[in-house]
Amino acid sequence: MRRRISIFGATGSIGQSTLDLVRRRPDDFHVVALTGARNIAQLIQDAKAVQAEVAVTSDASRLAELRDGLAGTGIAAAAGDAALIEAAARPADWVMSAIVGVAGLAPGLEALRHGTTLALANKESLVTAGPLLMQTAREHGATILPVDSEHSAVFQALIGEDIRAVERIIITASGGAFRDRPLSDLDHVSVAEASQHPNWNMGQRITIDSATMFNKAMELIETKEFFEVGPDRIETIVHPESLIHALVGFNDGALMAHVGPPDMRHAIGFALNWPERRALPVERLDLAKIGQLNFRAPDPARYPALGLASRVMHEGGLTGAVFNAAKEQALDLFIAGQCRFTDMARMVDRTVDVMLTRHRLQNATITLDNVRDVDAEARARTCEDRANTKG
Ligand code: NAD
Numbered sequence: 001m002r003r004r005i006s007i008f009g010a011t012g013s014i015g016q017s018t019l020d021l022v023r024r025r026p027d028d029f030h031v032v033a034l035t036g037a038r039n040i041a042q043l044i045q046d047a048k049a050v051q052a053e054v055a056v057t058s059d060a061s062r063l064a065e066l067r068d069g070l071a072g073t074g075i076a077a078a079a080g081d082a083a084l085i086e087a088a089a090r091p092a093d094w095v096m097s098a099i100v101g102v103a104g105l106a107p108g109l110e111a112l113r114h115g116t117t118l119a120l121a122n123k124e125s126l127v128t129a130g131p132l133l134m135q136t137a138r139e140h141g142a143t144i145l146p147v148d149s150e151h152s153a154v155f156q157a158l159i160g161e162d163i164r165a166v167e168r169i170i171i172t173a174s175g176g177a178f179r180d181r182p183l184s185d186l187d188h189v190s191v192a193e194a195s196q197h198p199n200w201n202m203g204q205r206i207t208i209d210s211a212t213m214f215n216k217a218m219e220l221i222e223t224k225e226f227f228e229v230g231p232d233r234i235e236t237i238v239h240p241e242s243l244i245h246a247l248v249g250f251n252d253g254a255l256m257a258h259v260g261p262p263d264m265r266h267a268i269g270f271a272l273n274w275p276e277r278r279a280l281p282v283e284r285l286d287l288a289k290i291g292q293l294n295f296r297a298p299d300p301a302r303y304p305a306l307g308l309a310s311r312v313m314h315e316g317g318l319t320g321a322v323f324n325a326a327k328e329q330a331l332d333l334f335i336a337g338q339c340r341f342t343d344m345a346r347m348v349d350r351t352v353d354v355m356l357t358r359h360r361l362q363n364a365t366i367t368l369d370n371v372r373d374v375d376a377e378a379r380a381r382t383c384e385d386r387a388n389t390k391g
Pocket residue numbers: 008009010011012013014015035036037038039058097098099100101103121122123124147148149201202203206264
C-alpha cells in the first residue's frame with residue numbers, strides 16, 4: 001500500500017527537500033496535495049512530477065496560471081486560504097507542514113483534526129498556539145513529529161525513555177553570522193552580512209534569525225510546548241560546528257546527544273520513515289577528520305532574544321503569538337533598512353511589554369482567531385514603536 005502524503009509549503013526549502021526524498025521512492029508514496037504561494041512554475045513542475053491529486057496556491061490571484069499549467073494532466077488546481085484548508089482535509093496518512101509563518105497554523109490544525117500524522121517544520125504553529133496544537137492532536141488521536149533538526153534530535157534521544165527521568169534538554173546553536181564579531185560592531189552590521197550562515201544553507205529570514213538567535217528563541221519555546229517540560233529545564237549552548245543538534249540530560253547524569261551532518265533531509269526523512277528507520281542520502285560523518293567539537297555558553301548581551309524566549313515561556317498563553325509577530329515585523333523592518341540589527345530585540349521586547357500590560361495574554365484561551373488578532377496588533381505596535389523612536 002502506498003502511503004498517502006501531502007506537502008504544505010512544497011515550493012520552499014523544506015518542501016523541496018521533502019520532495020527530493022519522496023521522488024527517490026515513487027512506489028512508496030501517493031501524493032495527495034502540494035501547496036505553494038507565488039512560485040507557480042515550481043508548483044506545476046512538482047505536481048506533474050509526482051502526479052499529485054491537487055495543487056494549491058495560497059495566492060488567489062494566481063489560480064488561472066496554475067490551472068493553465070496543469071490543463072490536461074488530471075491534476076486539480078485550487079487557490080486561496082479556504083482551498084488550503086480543504087486540501088488539509090483530504091484523507092492522508094502523513095502531512096508535511098512547511099509553510100513559513102503563522103499561515104501554516106490553520107492547515108496544520110485541520111490535518112490534525114483528521115487524525116493525520118503531522119510532520120511539523122512550521123515553527124510558528126507551536127510558538128503561537130502550542131497548547132491548541134497539542135490538544136487537537138490528542139483529541140483526534142493524531143501524531144505530531146517534529147521536523148526541526150533540534151527537536152527531531154530530542155525526539156530521537158527520547159525513544160524508549162521515560163520523560164519523567166529527563167532533567168534537562170539542551171538545544172545547540174551555531175551562534176550565527178556574528179558569533180565572533182565584537183559586540184560594539186553589531187549596531188552597524190548589514191543585512192547582507194546577517195544573511196550568511198556559517199553552517200546551514202537556509203532562506204534569508206531564518207538565517208538572519210540565526211544571527212540574532214530569534215530562531216533559537218523560537219526553538220526553545222517549541223521545545224517547551226512540544227515536549228511539555230518546564231522552561232527552567234531547557235538550555236541553549238553555542239556549538240559552532242552544528243553537528244550535535246540537541247542533547248537530553250537524564251536523572252542519572254547521562255547526556256544523550258544526537259550527532260549528524262547539517263542536512264535537513266535527516267530530520268525530514270526520519271519523520272517520513274517513522275516509526276521505521278531507513279537509509280537516507282545524507283553525508284556520513286568522519287569524526288577523525290572533524291577532530292573536535294566546541295561548546296561555549298551563549299552571551300546574553302550578544303543574544304537578547306534568548307532572555308525574551310525565557311520570558312515568553314514563563315508568561316505562556318498568547319505571549320508566544322505576540323513574540324512571533326513582533327519578531328517577524330522587526331525582521332521586515334531590518335531587511336527594509338528601517339532599523340538596525342540590534343534594534344530588533346529591543347523592539348520585540350517593548351511590544352511584548354506593552355501587550356502584556358494591555359491584555360491578559362497569560363490566561364487567554366488560544367484559538368485561531370485570538371492568535372490572528374494578537375498577531376495583527378503586535379505587528380502594528382512594532383511598526384508604531386519604530387516610527388516613534390526613529391531619529
Ligand atoms: P521557505 O520560505 O523556503 O518556504 C515557505 C513555503 O511556504 C513556500 O512553499 C511558500 O510558497 C509557502 N508560503 C509562503 N507564504 C505563504 C502563505 N502566506 N500561505 C501559504 N503558503 C505560503 O521556508 P522554509 O525555510 O522551507 O521553512 C518553512 C518552515 O520550516 C518555517 O516555519 C521555518 O521556520 C521552518 N524550518 C525551516 C528550516 C530550514 O532549514 N529551512 C529548518 C527548520 C524549520
